[in-house]
Amino acid sequence: MKICCIGAGYVGGPTMAMIAHKCADHTVTVVDINQARIDAWNSDELPVYEPGLDEVVQAARGSNLFFSTDVDTAIREAEIIFISVNTPTKTYGVGAGCAADLRFIEKCARKIAEVSEGDKIVVEKSTLPVRTAESIKRILLANSEGRDFQILSNPEFLAEGTAIADLQNPDRVLVGGDQTPAGLAAIQKLVDVYAGWVPRERILTTNVWSSELSKLTANAFLAQRISSINAISALCEATEANVDEVANAIGTDSRIGPKFLKSSVGFGGSCFQKDILNLVYLCRHFGLPEVADYWQGVITMNDYQKHRFARRVVSTLFNTVSDKKIAVLGFAFKKDTNDTRESAAIYICRDLIEEQAKLAIYDPKVSEAQIRQDLKVTEENPYVTICEDAYAATKDAHAVLILTEWDEFKALDFKKIYDQMQLPAFLFDGRNLLDLEQLAAIGFEARGIGQG
Numbered sequence: 001m002k003i004c005c006i007g008a009g010y011v012g013g014p015t016m017a018m019i020a021h022k023c024a025d026h027t028v029t030v031v032d033i034n035q036a037r038i039d040a041w042n043s044d045e046l047p048v049y050e051p052g053l054d055e056v057v058q059a060a061r062g063s064n065l066f067f068s069t070d071v072d073t074a075i076r077e078a079e080i081i082f083i084s085v086n087t088p089t090k091t092y093g094v095g096a097g098c099a100a101d102l103r104f105i106e107k108c109a110r111k112i113a114e115v116s117e118g119d120k121i122v123v124e125k126s127t128l129p130v131r132t133a134e135s136i137k138r139i140l141l142a143n144s145e146g147r148d149f150q151i152l153s154n155p156e157f158l159a160e161g162t163a164i165a166d167l168q169n170p171d172r173v174l175v176g177g178d179q180t181p182a183g184l185a186a187i188q189k190l191v192d193v194y195a196g197w198v199p200r201e202r203i204l205t206t207n208v209w210s211s212e213l214s215k216l217t218a219n220a221f222l223a224q225r226i227s228s229i230n231a232i233s234a235l236c237e238a239t240e241a242n243v244d245e246v247a248n249a250i251g252t253d254s255r256i257g258p259k260f261l262k263s264s265v266g267f268g269g270s271c272f273q274k275d276i277l278n279l280v281y282l283c284r285h286f287g288l289p290e291v292a293d294y295w296q297g298v299i300t301m302n303d304y305q306k307h308r309f310a311r312r313v314v315s316t317l318f319n320t321v322s323d324k325k326i327a328v329l330g331f332a333f334k335k336d337t338n339d340t341r342e343s344a345a346i347y348i349c350r351d352l353i354e355e356q357a358k359l360a361i362y363d364p365k366v367s368e369a370q371i372r373q374d375l376k377v378t379e380e381n382p383y384v385t386i387c388e389d390a391y392a393a394t395k396d397a398h399a400v401l402i403l404t405e406w407d408e409f410k411a412l413d414f415k416k417i418y419d420q421m422q423l424p425a426f427l428f429d430g431r432n433l434l435d436l437e438q439l440a441a442i443g444f445e446a447r448g449i450g451q452g
């Protein structure tokens with residue numbers, strides 16, 4: 001079977017590479033309008049950094065996995081077409097700052113209608129507002145001239161940094177479709193693809209609306225756990241309780257569970273905020289303001305946590321960071337990814353630049369160009385320097401901020417760092433990654449999140 005995926009991003013690339021790798025009988029072509037991205041997928045320097053991704057791509061690329069900008073041919077030849085394009089928060093017009101921007105989705109639907117010659121199964125892989133399948137179907141059928149289109153929802157639950165492990169061994173795969181004979185047959189076709197490596201009992205099938213809404217709901221629940229523990233972290237700091245101890249104590253209750261209770265500088269990434277805003281917008285649209293307000297609280301708490309961290313740095317450094325060098329270790333939104341979308345580091349750096357701090361930033365995987373773009377600063381800007389390593393960033397610094405939980409930060413020589421810093425040497429661990437007592441023994445004034 002021929003499979004096409006429109007959108008060669010963080011989801012389309014790894015997901016399709018895994019399908020190709022696991023299903024040698026299928027030919028998978030990933031297409032994108034971004035030539036540079038496709039060139040990178042065809043090179044040794046993939047556009048996405050993910051542990052294990054290189055191996056999976058290399059195993060299948062050129063045999064049954066292809067990356068191309070020839071969108072029309074790939075659509076025409078495919079039986080199943082995944083749509084995995086970006087669905088960012090709208091920045092203009094009605095719903096700006098809240099609703100999902102579906103213009104890329106609509107362009108894909110119109111392109112599929114335009115170039116398809118036979119029946120197609122169109123799969124929503126992008127995260128979409130519930131009932132988007134209806135719009136896609138109307139566009140396709142209005143232009144179908146006798147061809148049949150089945151729309152399936154197959155949201156992706158991979159997390160960046162662990163994408164390959166998540167794809168290889170997913171908790172579940174979700175496929176939603178019309179509950180008609182043709183819809184059920186389409187569902188079965190997609191289920192058969194995943195059954196190539198995923199145990200059948202982990203492949204859930206639902207109606208299309210449940211599947212679309214389950215994705216937004218899953219992300220809202222996950223983010224809600226982080227905001228809940230972050231809210232408690234503020235109370236811990238006021239009361240000498242320790243948030244990691246609290247998280248452990250509540251997480252051993254099997255009804256609560258231990259995962260996603262790590263207090264932090266706030267959640268980032270391209271999904272959580274965007275998807276909750278989308279949920280909030282949908283709730284308002286359907287006349288449910290109380291439900292909208294409930295979920296909005298998750299975002300409000302996350303914003304509070306990011307700004308609270310920056311304010312704490314300023315107040316601890318004698319209420320001024322003006323002209324003080326501050327080392328920022330980590331810029332990605334989590335470890336093991338080069339992705340910075342909505343990273344908490346962006347907001348914390350911006351707050352500190354506003355206070356005229358001189359930032360020296362180091363991240364193992366994020367490029368200088370990306371950091372400058374995110375902070376909207378040029379190379380001439382005196383407030384931002386990008387460093388080659390953590391030691392260069394911390395030289396003569398007044399404070400060190402840990403903003404991403406990269407493993408290599410645990411192995412740093414903190415005595416060496418302390419010896420080259422201004423005194424008193426402050427360290428703010430925004431990920432509760434380090435042993436604060438050991439740091440204090442070296443001489444640091446070390447603070448974590450929610451640590452009394």
Ligand code: NAD
Nearest residue numbers: 007008009010011032033034084085086087104126127156
């Ligand atoms: P991305 O921005 O990395 O990639 C999207 C790609 O689509 C881009 O390369 C873009 O050029 C391409 N594109 C846009 N319009 C196109 C068109 N008309 N024709 C061809 N290509 C087009 O986005 P992503 O992170 O891969 O996310 C894609 C979707 O998956 C989003 O809806 C997102 O919410 C969802 N999702 C993302 C993650 C994640 O961890 N990043 C996880 C689960 C779900």
Ligand code: UDX
Nearest residue numbers: 156157158159160260261262264267268269271333334
């Ligand atoms: C998330 C969902 O986990 C995934 O299922 C979905 O498909 C896409 O969105 P992702 O954003 O890639 O994945 O990473 P995730 O591991 O969820 O982390 C998101 C943010 O929350 C990161 O900034 C991370 O550092 C933060 N986080 C996560 C915490 O602060 N504490 C935690 O306990 C867990």
